[in-house]
Amino acid sequence: MHLFRSHRNALLAALVAAIATAIAVPVQADPPKKGQPAEKTVIYPTGYLRSEDWLKVSTAPLARGELDRLVNGQLKKANVEPAPRTTDEQFVRRVWLDLTGRLPMPADVTEFLADKSPNKRARLIDTLLATEDFAKHWSLYWRDVITSKVADQRLNLLTRHFEKWLFEQINANRKWSAITRDLLTATGDVRYADADENGQAFFMVSRRGADAVTELAAETSRIFLGIQIQCAQCHDHPSDVWKRQQFHEFAAYFARSRERPIFEEKKLKGSRVVSLPFGEHAMPDKDNPGKKGRALQPKFIDGKGPRSKGFKGLTDLERRTALADAIVSKQNPWFAGAFVNRMWGELMGQAFYQPIDDLGPEKEAMMPEVLARVAGSFRGSDYDVKGLFRDLMTSETYQRQIRPGESPDEHLLFASRNLARLSANALWMSLVDVLGQLGQPPRGMGALGPFARFAGLEPLFKQEFGFDPSSKAEEVEGSVSQALLLMNNPTINQKIQARGSNLLARILSSYSQDDEAVRMVYLRALARRPTDRELARCREHIRTAGSRAEAFEDILWALINSTEFQTKR
Numbered sequence: 148m149h150l151f152r153s154h155r156n157a158l159l160a161a162l163v164a165a166i167a168t169a170i171a172v173p174v175q176a177d178p179p180k181k182g183q184p185a186e187k188t189v190i191y192p193t194g195y196l197r198s199e200d201w202l203k204v205s206t207a208p209l210a211r212g213e214l215d216r217l218v219n220g221q222l223k224k225a226n227v228e229p230a231p232r233t234t235d236e237q238f239v240r241r242v243w244l245d246l247t248g249r250l251p252m253p254a255d256v257t258e259f260l261a262d263k264s265p266n267k268r269a270r271l272i273d274t275l276l277a278t279e280d281f282a283k284h285w286s287l288y289w290r291d292v293i294t295s296k297v298a299d300q301r302l303n304l305l306t307r308h309f310e311k312w313l314f315e316q317i318n319a320n321r322k323w324s325a326i327t328r329d330l331l332t333a334t335g336d337v338r339y340a341d342a343d344e345n346g347q348a349f350f351m352v353s354r355r356g357a358d359a360v361t362e363l364a365a366e367t368s369r370i371f372l373g374i375q376i377q378c379a380q381c382h383d384h385p386s387d388v389w390k391r392q393q394f395h396e397f398a399a400y401f402a403r404s405r406e407r408p409i410f411e412e413k414k415l416k417g418s419r420v421v422s423l424p425f426g427e428h429a430m431p432d433k434d435n436p437g438k439k440g441r442a443l444q445p446k447f448i449d450g451k452g453p454r455s456k457g458f459k460g461l462t463d464l465e466r467r468t469a470l471a472d473a474i475v476s477k478q479n480p481w482f483a484g485a486f487v488n489r490m491w492g493e494l495m496g497q498a499f500y501q502p503i504d505d506l507g508p509e510k511e512a513m514m515p516e517v518l519a520r521v522a523g524s525f526r527g528s529d530y531d532v533k534g535l536f537r538d539l540m541t542s543e544t545y546q547r548q549i550r551p552g553e554s555p556d557e558h559l560l561f562a563s564r565n566l567a568r569l570s571a572n573a574l575w576m577s578l579v580d581v582l583g584q585l586g587q588p589p590r591g592m593g594a595l596g597p598f599a600r601f602a603g604l605e606p607l608f609k610q611e612f613g614f615d616p617s618s619k620a621e622e623v624e625g626s627v628s629q630a631l632l633l634m635n636n637p638t639i640n641q642k643i644q645a646r647g648s649n650l651l652a653r654i655l656s657s658y659s660q661d662d663e664a665v666r667m668v669y670l671r672a673l674a675r676r677p678t679d680r681e682l683a684r685c686r687e688h689i690r691t692a693g694s695r696a697e698a699f700e701d702i703l704w705a706l707i708n709s710t711e712f713q714t715k716r
Contacts, residue, residue, distance in 0.1 A: 188226060189225055189226055189227055189560075190224060190225045190226060191225060191513070191558070191560070192221040192224055192225050192513065192514050192560070193511045193512065193513055193514075193515070194511065194512060194515040194516075195508060195509065195510070195511060195512070195515065196480075196484070196506075196508065196512055196515045196518070196519060197508040198449070198479075198480055198481075198508070200515070200519060201480030201481075201483075201484060201519050201522060201523070202478070202480055203519075204519045204520050204522075204523040205520065205523055205524075205527075206477075206523045206524065206526050206527030207523075207524065207527055208524055208527065208528065209520070209521065209524045209538050213520075214517070214520075214521065214538065214539070214542045214544060215542050215543045215544055217514075217516065217517045217520060218514065218517055218542075218544045218561050221514045221516075221517065221560070222560060222561075222562055225560055227560050227562045228562065229544075229547055229562045229563070230547040230548045230549070230550040230562055230563035230564075231547070231548050232543065232546055232547060232548070233546050233547065233548050233564075234548075235259060235260050236256065236260065236674070236675040236676070237548065237675075237716065238268060238546060239251055239255065239256055239259045239260075239271070239674060240256075240673070240674035240675065240716070241564075241715065241716060242268075242271060242272060242275065242540065243255070243275065243674070244569065244573060244577075244715055245493070245494055245540070245715065246272070246275040246276060246278075246280075246281050246284065246536070246540075247275055247278060247280035247281055247283075247284050248280070248283075248284035248287070248569075248570065248572055248573035248576050249280055249284070249573070249576045249577065249580055250576075250577050250580045250581065250671075250674050251674050252580070252671075253667060253670035253671055256670055256674050256675070257670070259271060268541070268546070269537075269541050272536070272537060272540050272541060273537070276533045276536060276537065279314075279318060281317070282314050282315075282317040282318035283314055284572070284573070285313075285317050286310055286313035286314040286316075286317055287310065287570075287572045288493075288570065288572075288616060289313055290306055290309055290310050290313060291570070291572075291613070291615075291616045292370060292616050292617060293309075293349075293350060293353070293366075293370060294306060294309075294353070295615040295616065295617065296366065296615075297353050297354075299355050301415075302349075302352070302353055302355075302418070304339050305337050305338075305339065305349055305352070305417065305418065306349065308337055308338075308343075308344050308345065308346035308349065309337075309346040309347075309349035309350075310346070311344065311346055312344070312346025312347050312349075313326075313346070316329075317532070320531075320532070320533055322529055322530045322531060322532070323486055323530040323532050324475035324482075324529065324530040327371055327471065327474060327475055327482075328471040328475060329347045330347055330350040330351075331350070331351075331367065331371075331467050331470060331471040331474070332464060332467050332468050332471055333345070333347040333348040333349075333350065333351050333420060334348065334351075334420050334422065334464065335348055335419070335420060336348070336409060336417055336418070336419045336420075337349055337352055337417055337418055337419075338409065338416050338417030339415075339416060339417050340416070340417075343417070348418075348420050350366075351363070351404060351406070351420045352406040352418035352419070352420055353366075353406075354366070354406065355406050359401075359405065359406060360398050360401045360402060360404070360428055361377075361380055361394075361395075361398050363398075363401045363404070364376075364377075364394065364397050364398035364400070364401060365377035365380070367397075367470070367474075368397065368448070369504050370485075370504070371474050371482060371485065372448070372474065372479075372481040372482060372485050372506070373481060373484060373485025373486075373488060373489070373500070373503075373504050373505070373506035374387075374389075374448070374481060374485075374505075374506055374507055375504065375505050375507075376389050376393070376394050376397065376448070377394070379391050379393060379394040380394050380395075381433075382433070386509060386510075387507040387508065387509040387510065388507070388508055388509055389448070389507075391430065391433070392430060392443070393446070393448060393450075395428060395429075395430035395443050396443050396444065396445060396446035396452075397445075397446065397447070397448060398428050399427065399428040399442075399443045399444060399445040399446070399458075399466075400445040400466045400467060400469070400470040401428070401466075401467070402426055402427050402428035402442075402445070402463075402466070403422055403423040403424070403425070403426050403462070403463035403466065404420065404421070404422060404423070404463050404466075404467065405420075405421045405422075405423060406418050406419070406420065406421070407419045407421045422462065422463035422464060423463060424462075427442030427443070427459070428442065428443055429441060429442050429443060430443055442459075444458040445458055445461075445466055445469065445470070447470070447473040447474075447479075448481075449473075449479070451473070452469075453465070453466065453469035475530070477526055480519075480522060480526070481506060482530075483522040483523070483525045483526040483530065484506060484518065484519075484522045485504070485506060486522075486525065486530070486535075487518060487521050487522045487525050487535065488500050488503060488506060488518060488522075489503050489504070489617075490535060490536070490539065491518075491521070491539060493616075494539055494540065494545055495544075495545065495561055495564060495565060496559075496564055496565025496566060496567040496620045496715065497513075497558055497559060497561070497565045497620065498513075499512045499513050499514060499515065499517070499518040500512050500513075500518075501513075501558075501619055502617060502618070502619055503617050503619075504617045513558055513560065513561075514560070514561070521535075521538070521539075524538065544561055545564075547561075547562065547563045547564055548563060548564065549563055549564045549565070549566055549716050550562065550563035550564075551565075551566060555621040556619075556621050564716065565620055566620065566714050566715070566716060567620035567623070567714065567715045568614075568620070568623045568625070568713060568714055568715070569713055569714060569715055570613075570614075570616065571608065571609040571610075571611075571612035571613040571614070572609065573715075574608075574612055574713060575605060575608055575609060575612075577712065578608075578639070578707070581650065581671055581672050581703075581707065582639065582642035582643065582649070582650060582707075583642060583649060583650065585604055585605070585638055585639065585642060586603055586604050586605075586638045604636070604638050604639075607632075608632065611626075611628060611629055611632055612629055625713075630708070633707065633708050634704075634708055639707075640704070643700050643703050643704050643707070644696075644700055645696040645699060645700060650671065650703075651668075651696070651699055651700060651703060654667050654668060654671075654699070655695065655696060655699060661685075661686065661689050661695070662682060662686070664699065665677055665682060665685045665686075665689075665699075665702065666682075668699065668702055668703055668706065669681070669706070672703060672706040672707060672712060673706060673709075673711055673712060685702055688701065688702065
């Protein structure tokens with residue numbers, strides 16, 4: 148197979164044009180009435196949320212259609228018409244990728260299209276929520292959220308234990324409050340060796356060195372409260388209410404917790420959460436950073452400290468338990484708000500607060516009333532993760548078609564789904580679902596134990612396509628090196644070839660009619676059937692190519708390299 152055939156690049160260009168036409172959705176606008184301007188003025192429904200605003204809303208379960216009524220009411224005020232509902236083909240790919248990070252198989256698509264029952268979308272959501280693929284996909288997501296700002300890359304050797312622990316929690320449908328509490332109160336060792344596990348301790352050992360206490364405080368606030376309080380570490384927050392002393396009082400919860408490397412026989416074996424019997428956190432002098440002030444009492448962002456004996460008498464675990472209690476408390480609305488905002492952003496491509504992890508009483512939110520109500524329901528459910536997914540994904544708001552804005556950073560007001568790139572994990576699994584296993588680590592790598600996971604194509608691919616999952620969708624851009632890897636990697640191109648019993652070989656032997664074979668390739672790669680225009684392009688290419696096998700290799704190659712394959716829609 149010639150990797151740089153000019154007609155292959157021409158086919159890619161032609162199919163990209165055809166795909167763009169197939170997925171384009173015109174803006175739905177009412178025709179202007181006589182005497183009225185042709186364009187409507189959009190009034191952005193933004194506002195601020197303070198603790199008392201969150202706590203005023205109902206914590207009852209969302210009623211059927213309530214979420215859509217709230218969003219549509221805001222759209223009406225904003226003079227924005229919502230996009231049409233997704234087709235069944237669009238929906239089935241979207242929900243599979245969002246819930247499992249994997250593509251549906253052709254049989255899944257055709258079975259769903261043939262189902263005429265009115266509740267089939269809700270049933271599919273329930274089915275996928277119950278799969279281990281759901282737990283695996285979202286455990287990898289939270290692993291990436293928590294490791295994205297880890298500076299010491301040696302800690303990556305411990306993430307497999309963390310992934311496994313997260314998978315077990317999500318698969319058991321544990322509440323988000325319980326998962327958070329376990330992460331913040333973990334003790335003990337987490338080791339490289341396969342036989343040793345204690346994955347929940349990863350968060351507590353993920354920060355090393357002199358700044359570990361303040362880094363743990365900043366990450367705890369960002370991940371579990373959605374508040375970037377770290378900006379107040381050296382000075383009062385420039386764009387929110389948080390003061391410098393509040394940051395250091397929050398950091399005081401971790402004053403007696405330390406990460407220590409585990410050495411045995413002069414070899415590094417892992418990390419340990421160490422609880423010191425004494426020691427306090429003091430805020431550095433603003434004018435003389437090397438000079439520390441008085442020890443600070445641990446206090447939550449609401450200004451309240453642990454209700455017990457004097458703070459100096461509290462052990463490390465007692466402090467961290469008090470912090471976990473304050474974070475997951477039903478009287479702390481930021482915990483629920485941060486999770487709902489993040490999940491909404493992942494499912495819609497845009498969040499209420501953007502960036503997704505930058506909430507706060509002085510931060511402006513899109514449709515704050517909608518967020519507060521959904522977060523209230525999430526609090527009322529005792530932080531039921533699958534229940535939240537079910538509420539969001541069964542809504543008509545989630546099931547709207549894509550309708551790109553005039554500029555990449557324009558907020559679509561949830562009138563449509565925003566385009567977003569697949570995570571590195573989801574893109575890798577999509578490739579594997581289409582092409583099969585893409586090679587194992589080289590022979591002999593198994594002897595390296597935990598280091599073996601960094602060998603072979605998969606880690607290279609995920610490093611190249613990886614990005615911080617807290618980034619705005621429009622800020623995650625492709626690169627030349629990513630395009631070259633997908634186009635020219637020998638392992639990927641060998642799997643595309645119609646040889647042996649691989650995908651194309653099976654399709655070509657099972658479908659003698661070219662049109663049927665093209666439809667099957669499209670179903671496998673894009674989870675949809677080709678449009679008439681795309682089918683015509685493929686027929687022409689098959690007619691002019693050197694052989695049938697070569698033509699279909701080019702078609703599959705073009706689909707895998709298309710933007711549609713690499714994005715959530």
